[in-house]
Amino acid sequence: MKKFLKNIFTFFLLLFVAGIIFILWANYSMKADTEDLMSYQTAEAPETKTGLLLGTSRTLDNGQPNAYFDNRIEAAWELYKSGKIQYIIASGDNSRKDYNEPEDMQQALISKGIPEDHIFMDFxxxxxxxSVVRAKEIFGQQKIIIISQKFHNERAVFLARQNDIDAFGFNAADVNKYAGFKTNVREYLAKSKAYLDLLLGVEPKFGGKKILIP
Incomplete structure:
Protein backbone atom coordinates (compact mmCIF):
# COMPACT_ATOMS: atom_id res chain seq x y z
CA MET A 1 0.00 0.00 0.00
CA LYS A 2 2.82 2.38 0.88
CA LYS A 3 4.49 1.67 -2.46
CA PHE A 4 1.22 2.37 -4.26
CA LEU A 5 0.76 5.71 -2.46
CA LYS A 6 4.38 6.61 -3.18
CA ASN A 7 3.86 5.93 -6.88
CA ILE A 8 0.69 8.05 -6.92
CA PHE A 9 2.51 10.89 -5.18
CA THR A 10 5.43 10.64 -7.63
CA PHE A 11 3.04 10.65 -10.60
CA PHE A 12 1.25 13.80 -9.48
CA LEU A 13 4.51 15.49 -8.57
CA LEU A 14 5.89 14.83 -12.04
CA LEU A 15 2.62 16.04 -13.55
CA PHE A 16 2.84 19.24 -11.52
CA VAL A 17 6.45 19.86 -12.54
CA ALA A 18 5.60 19.21 -16.19
CA GLY A 19 2.75 21.70 -15.93
CA ILE A 20 5.05 24.39 -14.51
CA ILE A 21 7.61 23.76 -17.27
CA PHE A 22 4.89 24.00 -19.93
CA ILE A 23 3.59 27.30 -18.52
CA LEU A 24 7.09 28.80 -18.45
CA TRP A 25 7.87 27.54 -21.96
CA ALA A 26 4.58 28.80 -23.39
CA ASN A 27 5.13 32.28 -21.97
CA TYR A 28 8.75 32.50 -23.09
CA SER A 29 8.00 31.18 -26.56
CA MET A 30 5.04 33.51 -27.13
CA LYS A 31 6.99 36.57 -26.01
CA ALA A 32 9.96 35.65 -28.22
CA ASP A 33 7.77 35.02 -31.27
CA THR A 34 6.02 38.39 -31.04
CA GLU A 35 8.81 40.64 -29.74
CA ASP A 36 9.39 42.32 -33.11
CA LEU A 37 5.69 42.55 -33.98
CA MET A 38 4.60 45.24 -31.53
CA SER A 39 5.51 48.68 -30.29
CA TYR A 40 4.55 51.52 -27.96
CA GLN A 41 5.46 54.06 -30.65
CA THR A 42 2.80 55.27 -33.07
CA ALA A 43 5.42 55.96 -35.73
CA GLU A 44 6.47 52.30 -35.74
CA ALA A 45 2.95 51.01 -36.40
CA PRO A 46 2.21 50.11 -40.03
CA GLU A 47 -0.57 51.89 -41.89
CA THR A 48 -3.52 49.50 -41.77
CA LYS A 49 -7.16 49.98 -42.57
CA THR A 50 -8.47 48.48 -39.35
CA GLY A 51 -7.51 48.35 -35.70
CA LEU A 52 -8.82 45.65 -33.37
CA LEU A 53 -9.48 47.12 -29.92
CA LEU A 54 -9.67 44.36 -27.32
CA GLY A 55 -12.21 44.82 -24.58
CA THR A 56 -12.07 45.04 -20.83
CA SER A 57 -14.44 46.45 -18.23
CA ARG A 58 -14.81 50.22 -18.06
CA THR A 59 -14.74 50.22 -14.25
CA LEU A 60 -13.28 48.04 -11.52
CA ASP A 61 -15.37 46.04 -9.05
CA ASN A 62 -15.18 48.95 -6.61
CA GLY A 63 -16.60 51.35 -9.20
CA GLN A 64 -13.33 53.14 -9.85
CA PRO A 65 -12.16 53.75 -13.45
CA ASN A 66 -10.23 50.87 -15.00
CA ALA A 67 -6.82 52.10 -16.18
CA TYR A 68 -6.54 49.21 -18.63
CA PHE A 69 -9.71 50.43 -20.38
CA ASP A 70 -8.75 54.11 -20.39
CA ASN A 71 -5.25 53.42 -21.71
CA ARG A 72 -6.55 51.24 -24.54
CA ILE A 73 -9.00 53.95 -25.61
CA GLU A 74 -6.19 56.50 -25.62
CA ALA A 75 -4.01 54.17 -27.70
CA ALA A 76 -6.79 53.62 -30.25
CA TRP A 77 -7.29 57.37 -30.49
CA GLU A 78 -3.57 57.92 -31.05
CA LEU A 79 -3.56 55.47 -33.94
CA TYR A 80 -6.68 56.95 -35.50
CA LYS A 81 -5.68 60.60 -35.32
CA SER A 82 -2.23 59.78 -36.71
CA GLY A 83 -3.84 58.16 -39.75
CA LYS A 84 -2.42 54.73 -39.03
CA ILE A 85 -5.92 53.21 -38.99
CA GLN A 86 -9.22 54.29 -40.53
CA TYR A 87 -11.64 51.98 -38.74
CA ILE A 88 -11.84 50.28 -35.35
CA ILE A 89 -13.42 46.99 -34.36
CA ALA A 90 -14.38 47.25 -30.68
CA SER A 91 -14.48 43.61 -29.63
CA GLY A 92 -15.52 42.48 -26.18
CA ASP A 93 -17.91 40.70 -23.88
CA ASN A 94 -21.65 41.31 -23.98
CA SER A 95 -22.81 38.13 -22.29
CA ARG A 96 -25.08 39.95 -19.84
CA LYS A 97 -27.66 42.68 -20.35
CA ASP A 98 -25.96 44.91 -17.78
CA TYR A 99 -22.45 44.42 -19.17
CA ASN A 100 -21.45 45.65 -22.61
CA GLU A 101 -17.75 46.16 -23.34
CA PRO A 102 -18.14 47.00 -27.07
CA GLU A 103 -20.73 49.69 -26.39
CA ASP A 104 -18.64 51.18 -23.59
CA MET A 105 -15.66 51.31 -25.94
CA GLN A 106 -17.74 52.83 -28.72
CA GLN A 107 -18.99 55.62 -26.46
CA ALA A 108 -15.48 56.34 -25.19
CA LEU A 109 -14.07 56.46 -28.72
CA ILE A 110 -16.84 58.78 -29.92
CA SER A 111 -16.13 61.10 -26.98
CA LYS A 112 -12.50 61.30 -28.20
CA GLY A 113 -13.71 62.47 -31.62
CA ILE A 114 -13.86 59.28 -33.70
CA PRO A 115 -16.95 59.18 -35.97
CA GLU A 116 -19.51 56.53 -35.04
CA ASP A 117 -19.55 55.10 -38.56
CA HIS A 118 -15.82 54.36 -38.26
CA ILE A 119 -16.41 52.10 -35.25
CA PHE A 120 -17.70 48.53 -35.62
CA MET A 121 -18.81 46.59 -32.56
CA ASP A 122 -18.20 42.88 -32.09
CA PHE A 123 -20.43 41.70 -29.27
CA SER A 131 -11.92 38.55 -31.09
CA VAL A 132 -8.95 37.77 -33.30
CA VAL A 133 -10.53 35.05 -35.44
CA ARG A 134 -13.80 36.97 -35.83
CA ALA A 135 -11.88 40.00 -37.13
CA LYS A 136 -10.96 37.80 -40.08
CA GLU A 137 -13.98 35.53 -40.45
CA ILE A 138 -16.79 38.00 -39.70
CA PHE A 139 -15.26 41.39 -40.51
CA GLY A 140 -13.09 40.19 -43.41
CA GLN A 141 -9.80 41.67 -42.19
CA GLN A 142 -6.61 39.91 -43.24
CA LYS A 143 -4.37 42.61 -41.76
CA ILE A 144 -4.97 44.36 -38.43
CA ILE A 145 -3.33 46.35 -35.67
CA ILE A 146 -4.31 44.89 -32.31
CA ILE A 147 -4.68 47.40 -29.48
CA SER A 148 -4.18 46.34 -25.88
CA GLN A 149 -1.47 46.23 -23.20
CA LYS A 150 1.81 44.53 -24.14
CA PHE A 151 1.24 41.38 -22.08
CA HIS A 152 -2.13 40.91 -23.81
CA ASN A 153 -0.86 41.81 -27.27
CA GLU A 154 1.76 39.07 -27.04
CA ARG A 155 -0.99 36.49 -26.88
CA ALA A 156 -3.32 38.24 -29.34
CA VAL A 157 -0.68 38.75 -32.04
CA PHE A 158 0.49 35.17 -31.62
CA LEU A 159 -3.05 33.84 -32.06
CA ALA A 160 -3.62 36.10 -35.06
CA ARG A 161 -0.47 34.90 -36.78
CA GLN A 162 -1.40 31.29 -36.10
CA ASN A 163 -4.71 31.98 -37.86
CA ASP A 164 -3.03 33.49 -40.94
CA ILE A 165 -3.73 37.12 -40.04
CA ASP A 166 -1.05 39.74 -40.65
CA ALA A 167 -1.12 41.32 -37.19
CA PHE A 168 0.88 44.01 -35.40
CA GLY A 169 0.40 44.92 -31.75
CA PHE A 170 0.15 48.54 -30.65
CA ASN A 171 0.80 48.60 -26.92
CA ALA A 172 -1.35 50.78 -24.72
CA ALA A 173 0.29 52.22 -21.62
CA ASP A 174 0.79 49.66 -18.88
CA VAL A 175 -0.78 49.77 -15.44
CA ASN A 176 1.67 49.90 -12.52
CA LYS A 177 2.93 46.49 -11.48
CA TYR A 178 1.14 46.50 -8.14
CA ALA A 179 -2.29 47.37 -9.56
CA GLY A 180 -1.82 44.85 -12.37
CA PHE A 181 -0.30 41.99 -10.36
CA LYS A 182 -3.36 39.72 -10.46
CA THR A 183 -3.87 40.42 -14.15
CA ASN A 184 -0.27 39.54 -14.99
CA VAL A 185 -0.41 36.30 -13.00
CA ARG A 186 -3.61 35.34 -14.80
CA GLU A 187 -1.94 36.10 -18.13
CA TYR A 188 0.70 33.43 -17.48
CA LEU A 189 -2.05 30.83 -17.43
CA ALA A 190 -3.88 32.43 -20.36
CA LYS A 191 -0.83 32.13 -22.61
CA SER A 192 -0.56 28.44 -21.76
CA LYS A 193 -4.23 27.92 -22.52
CA ALA A 194 -3.78 29.67 -25.87
CA TYR A 195 -1.30 26.97 -26.87
CA LEU A 196 -3.69 24.25 -25.74
CA ASP A 197 -6.52 25.84 -27.72
CA LEU A 198 -4.38 25.68 -30.85
CA LEU A 199 -3.46 22.05 -30.24
CA LEU A 200 -7.09 21.12 -29.63
CA GLY A 201 -8.43 23.18 -32.53
CA VAL A 202 -10.70 25.34 -30.35
CA GLU A 203 -12.81 27.79 -32.38
CA PRO A 204 -14.83 30.93 -31.49
CA LYS A 205 -18.07 30.29 -29.63
CA PHE A 206 -20.20 32.12 -32.18
CA GLY A 207 -20.14 32.79 -35.89
CA GLY A 208 -22.59 35.14 -37.55
CA LYS A 209 -23.28 37.13 -40.68
CA LYS A 210 -20.42 38.85 -42.46
CA ILE A 211 -20.03 42.56 -41.66
CA LEU A 212 -18.55 44.76 -44.37
CA ILE A 213 -15.95 47.36 -43.42
CA PRO A 214 -15.73 49.83 -46.34
Missing part, protein backbone atom coordinates in the same frame (compact mmCIF):
# COMPACT_ATOMS: atom_id res chain seq x y z
CA UNK A 124 -19.08 38.13 -29.33
CA UNK A 125 -15.48 38.83 -28.38
CA UNK A 126 -15.73 36.71 -25.27
CA UNK A 127 -12.09 35.63 -25.45
CA UNK A 128 -9.01 36.92 -27.20
CA UNK A 129 -9.19 33.97 -29.59
CA UNK A 130 -12.78 34.89 -30.50
Missing amino acids: AGFRTLD
